[in-house]
Amino acid sequence: MTQRTIRAGAERLEDLSGLTSLTEITSAPDPQEHYAALRARWGEVAPVEIERKDDTVIPAWLVMGHAENCHVMRSELEFSRNAANWRWNYDDLLPAGTAIGTFAPAEPRPTAFYHDDTERKRLREPLDDALEALDERAVRDQTTYMCERVIERMGDSGSGDLVRSYCQPVGFLAMTTTLGFDLETGARLMADSAAVVGGDGDQVAKAQARTAATVLEHIRLRRRDGGRDLTSHLADHKNFAHDGEIATSAIVPVSAAAIFLTAWITQTLHQVLSDRRLAARVTGGRLTLDGTLDEVLWRRSPIGHSPAPRFARNDVELGGRLIRKGDALVMGIAAANGDPAVHTDDLWDEVDNRSHLSWGTGPHACPAPRLARLIARTAVDQLLRHMDVTLRAPDDGLPWASSPWVRHPEQLPVTWHRATGSGVVG
Template sequence: MQSPDTTTAPAAAAAAAGGCPMHAAASDGVRPLYGAEAEAQPYALYEQLRAEHGEVAPVRLYADVPAWLILGHRENLEVMRSKNFSSDSRNWHAIRNGTLAPDSPLRPITAWQPLVALTDGTEHARLREAVTESLAGVNRHRLRRYITRYAVRLIDDFSGEGKADLVADFARKLPAFVVAHQLGIPESAALSVGAAVSDMISGGDAALAGNQLVVETVHDLVESRKLQPGDDLASRLLAHPRGLTDEEVRQHLRLILVGALEPTANLIANTLRMVLTDSRFRGNLSGGQMTLPDALEQVLWDHPPLAVVPTRWATCDIEVGGTRIGAGDMVMLGLAAGNVDPVIRADIDKPVHGNRSHLSFGAGAHECPGQDLGRAVAETGIDLLLERVPDATLSIPDDELQVVGTCMSRRLTSLPVAFEPRRQAAPAAVAPQVPREPVEPEAAPAPAPADPRSWRFWRR
């Protein structure tokens, strides 16, 4: 997403945009949440805002649109669970008053649609039931079989080379294959759809083309499943008794693609980086003292796939964390900031084993319904990768790895590794058909105890 001119607007402009008096009066001193400096060091910005404002801070978005950023862990949960905050952007004074520019980059991510993520009340309950029950129809054993199939295929593609980019060659491709299969998208289209979603998230020149490909893909999928239903999410959504329209099904399939691919790819990439570079985990994992789920949970605390969720609006004047928020104000959930709140993490370097109280999947009525599926893809895929290529080491210094993105989502651009090439097994020769005497099968040897140095040992 391109950042527009960052010139500070006068206080009158903030007031005209509908900001509350406190927000307008502080306009000249309010920090922007976008731009090179803010996006390069977001955690430093969070701490500056926390020191200046407490757990709720005024910020500026593109074209000086005012908003509140929730920094505290408890305060984020309060907003997520309160009926005084809506996910319907029609409550936003900038929409009601027509002061949000027609070409604002905020429109694509805040424009109201009849989606489970952007509705409240009975309509939200109807759509959420359809989505959650359709997701519940996923066969978990079969899902892990497909994850394994695709992970092994991807690993085999590069294991003979002795090198790989674990972001491009694995972290982005594995979710694309698995999610496409679960939705009903043909395997041949999985990688192109995954790349299109990535283009959409990046907000660059290819964003519109990426969105168009996704729209066409889900349109064709819905038409296909109306004629020939299958065991997939598209078919289950079409057949759900809540009676979703074809357009609602298409929009939710698009939402699931965007909501599943980017966060899962980021979770895989960030976990692999941590395992490869962080001595706290490398030593513990190889020694059997930490499980892979522990490592995934640590990443969800330290590097949530989505850092900020900009889809809450106050429905009344209300106080949060000692700060007055006006009716119609935009309120942004600071997931990353809340996860490092010193109130709950006084020692930021201390591991948080077994603690799932992070904010990465949200809470309340809009908690992510597919979080267990994302964890399954990441855990199974990483487990197989580290088992089959246990000697992988980073090819460049950790501080040379690059992370790019916006205030809402950040991604690791690459993760180059080197390892001993694995020789691909040659196809077995066809033996001549010679009659043999029947031989009694030998008893299977007892399984050897798990080697505590192996990756399989710590996947418990």
């Protein structure tokens, strides 16, 4: 029997036991060791545990290969984003109160995030148009102002957790400001988005309901008062049938800010502050800040696994593995970005290479990579420009955020003082 035949065996996903959890992988000291072990046993597509509710293990196929991820992301006729196609939904297997149930609802919400084909196109076009209409210079200036205010609150010197004091508020408030929210409302949305990322099923549902109500009221006010922010551009788009569709579409970048921007800013600052060779390349001009951000996406991806599973429409073979109709597939972004098949042994060969999958690819690719990069680049630059920061890592290493989706240090214990020049690293 060939290895390919073994991998394409008839195991049912629900019959497999002893599965590695996604959270175990993302919070490990080295996730790539987990991916290597899974590849050695299963190939590029491996069974994993998304979540455990009481005694019920909720399984999925983790897609790890770069080529396999690209195939799934580009093939919505085979692999749907609509969770109505998930067997755990249509066979009523999913326990009540799960976190994954909020990301993969049986009744898809009216946003391109949850739909395919014609409906996806109808709902995606307004977001693409609104992002295209944004004044990026204004976004940069708003983000710079936000960073300066947060840095002012940090004081001329001090110590503490850089994630809580800087990375989270800057990333999130920059995005909510782009949507036209004031700082007070942005802070409330930030608290609710944190509950969505880290809470249990009941907390997630309540936080999502509060966010929806806040965004819906904001849409009505922006339509009445006008503006040039992202919400104002969405509010009058012809494709939307009602305000609920606008609100749901606006919530996507809010959630993305909570999940992705904080992780990307944190990971980048962590690497610059902890890796002297990387810091020397940045301060010496051999690596631009954009190059640094891309190196983090390639080699230390802040998105371990996409929180948007796909669902097989029919039985299909993928990576030598039989995927059954109704199975869930999780896109292994960090595994794909670390796939040895797409790397060389020379780091300089990959400078400014942006073929990583942190933005996804295909019809459901992230709509706002330019906006996210602009905010992240500004946030990192402003801190390093205005503060001399020294990382005070414990001897046993930093704890990693407990999440099945994102990877970044849970805390960055640092000391800081106002910079006297342009030096950035302590």
